[in-house]
Amino acid sequence: MLKRLSGIIEHAWRGGASRSSSASGRSTRQPFFSRLRAKYDAANTTLDNMKHWSRADGLSAAAANSPDVRRTLRNRSRYEVANNSYLPNSLRTLDSTFEHQWFWDGHEHVDPAKEANAQKIRLSNHTTTLAIEFARQGRDWETELKQRAKELELMHQLGLSLDSNFVDTDVHEDKDDHDDQEQTVQQAT
Incomplete structure (x- = not known):
């Protein structure tokens, strides 16, 4: 082989x-x-290889390459891997303690008002999550929520208004409003 x-x-x-x-x-x-x-050095017995193994307490290349030795080494390595005895206790559970996520660059929407309204609808219908929506913008949702909590706490400490009544959160575009504006412009001329 x-x-x-x-x-x-x-x-x-x-x-x-x-x-x-x-x-x-x-x-x-x-x-x-x-x-x-x-x-594979032990598989081919050359003159140099024979001299090397003859000095090693009567061992030979054939003895080192025997099925018993290979089986012992294979079983020992499997035992070490299975029991992780070569790892400290703190490192044995690293795989379960470290979580990671990938974030790609976000893309700006052509119409931010429409995207904001669509995002609001998706969140209210529970067809998306904050993690997905922040990932679309290339941001980490946990980091952003922690930052938002800090901002709200500071606004409360400074006595700033937390009321969003002055902001129109229901963004939509009506064709009728656009047509009415065109008619008033035509009537004025």
């Missing part, structure tokens, strides 16, 4: 004989080194 894998990797790095560059003689996918030389 390792020979097959190394053959696949070598073929991928060479890129095939038909793709060679005429200027350099190399394939367009081939890097500056001649080919990828990556091997």
Whole structure:
């Protein structure tokens, strides 16, 4: 299997004989080194490898690569991952304690009055949430609500009016009003 894998990797790095560059003689996918030389050291017993393992208390490359050793290492790594014994207790629950959200840039509506009225209707009909509406503007709803609470508290401390009667919150456009204005302009001329 390792020979097959190394053959696949070598073929991928060479890129095939038909793709060679005429200027350099190399394939367009081939890097500056001649080919990828990556091997599993314990699988191939070379003279250097045999010398190395012979000095290690009678162990050999074949013994280190035996199914029993691989099974032991695999089981040990699975145990470590399952029990997180290498992590402090404070870091074991990081995934559940950290929440994140993505915010993209908001887009300005062509007619802000119509958008404000539509937003008011969506919120009153419960077809949207503040999180969704603030996200459309590229803002975090929790941050904005905390800021609004600070503003309202300061307005109350300063004795400023919290009454919004002076602001027309029901924004709508009537064609009849526009037609009436045109008729009065025509009558005046």
